[in-house]
Amino acid sequence: MTALLDVKNMTHFFGGLRAVHNYNLNIAPRQIFGLIGPNGAGKTTIFNLITGVYTPTEGEIRLENKNIKGLETNEIAALGLGRTFQNLALWRHMNVVDHIRMAHYSQLDYGLLGAFFNSRACRDQENQVRENAHRLMQLFDIEKYADDLVTSLPYGAQRRVEMARAMATNPKVLFLDEPTAGMTPDELVKMIRIIRQVHQDFNVAIFLIEHRMKFVMELCESIQTLVFGEVIAEGPPEEIQNNPQVIEAYLGKEDMT
């Protein structure tokens, strides 16, 4: 099985603090991969390292066999790593349709002069983007909010806007940083459905951080458990669920319910 995203021996230091140690990841095409771990284990740091927010001190990151370590975040994103954020990172003065449109940035090539003088290429591409944006908004059930400012949306809808925006960048691997944080049980069920649908329709691999066990166990094909920057267990959900080390480090020493 060829790996879509391949991380080898990634280590990162913040000053003297070793945040991530010898981390390995291997995501196959169309796989849903989960990353769990207690607070402060370094899950979001791993996301930031792979997506280029930080450059890892050591190690190797390959996307489709192409080295992406050291590239700028926007270049990595354009190559096919879309992501959402743990604490929503929406643009507060922009409406929903503009969010989705913006994420097509790397797919445009009409250039600055085209933008200044509204050239034919510019109009054609912008129209295409607009169509695509509407398609995405339909899929994520946010079309009725198209012209509203994101800050006026209900929380669940804001999460969906973020997902739709990430999908608009045309990712090969979608990184979801706690997609259900702060959601009600109803919204959670809806989110599971949406993620399944995205996975099916867009043919993407998904790498997600999550705290809710129900969510992870239901969706993921394979799970890693991270404690203090090191992976202590990796495998299919049932295995992780019954791994004594994981139970001790993450779920506590008592019996799991």
Added chain:
Amino acid sequence: MGIAKKFQQVFSTVPMLGWFLGILTAVLIEYFWGYDYISYYLGLPKIPVLFGALIMLKEPMMIPGALAYDLIVYVIPVLAVAKLSSVFTNPGAALLEKLPLWLSAVIHLVCFYAILHLWAGINDYRVLVVKLTLVSIILTVSVNVINGYQGEFSCSHPGFMALGAYVSSILTLVLFTNDKIFGTALLPPSLGPYLFPLVLVAGGAAAAIGSLAVAIPSFRTRGDYLAIISLAFMFIVKSAVENLNFIGGARGMGGQPDLAPLPVIFFWTLLCIWVIHNFVTSILGKALNTVRDDEAAAESMTVKTRKTKMTAFMFGAFWAGIAGGLFAHVLTYINPGMFSINRLAEILAMVYFGGLNSIVGSIVGAVSINVLGEALRPLELFKWIIIPLILIFVMIFRPYGLISFTEINAKKLLEAKHKRQQGVSP
């Protein structure tokens, strides 16, 4: 409130074309009868230039006369003609709607320019006010790109304006005039009007290149640092010009050929608004907003943030340079003192008064601050109490400015209002 609503309801059926017709009537009335009859019988010494504001403040006894003049010449004809003519301006506008939008917009703009030209042509003072206001519009819109759309706080615009003004002035002086310092004209002066656009663009380009001096060191940081660096840049430009004797030093530089008549300035203003509007509504321009609101998210959504910031800064500076070039050729004299902290205060007032992240807002801001500044001139010192007070109130009640976060919607602006007309019989 009730009256305002009623008023709005009655006039909601008037299309833009109807308003133009109304204003045209008013301007024609003033043109033909303003001096000979109306102001004579009202006991005014001459036609009130800025709607009587100057004369009212100078001589309070004239207030009733000036108000009556405004009423007779402007208010009544505009409202009456606009309302009555909606019977046929609405079908007219509907007809124009069938044309491509750009053609309809051009027709409207030509009408607008004709009216403006006629109104301003009544005396030289009005021409000057209109010219300076148009230059201010270019300046304000260009600042809005950086301070509004991109959300930085840049203070270097007078510096960019100075670069544009000086570079274009030197070029026109060298090329088209027999100047004391620069010698005889290199090209026949009759070529001036044709090459003037190139001269202006050269001035703009100089400003854009100058802006790199601010952009490169400061875009690693945000907020206050940029403000300080850009302020320093403004003072550096001013001091440098003051100490360069071959361009007149602190005494300034005069004798530019008058290459900027009203139509030229109007054209450049429109071009500026059109280009900047295209830019900020395109995805490349919207990238400025994403950088402002959340830079990390912008990067993750494939936006090249550094390139975006750089482009915006150079673009804003370019238009400031164009504005500077026009400014120099309107006044046909410049000195470094014109591009100092006073100018900065004026520019920032126009941007923040009018509204951030909005071209309409910038136009409103530039026009109102300019006209207000001229109208309150007789109050001398008190002018500098009244204008800041207005600004403070705007900041309290509308923190982002009068009209913020709105874009021009030409289609909606120019469309016929006949749909609603069916309900309200004319």
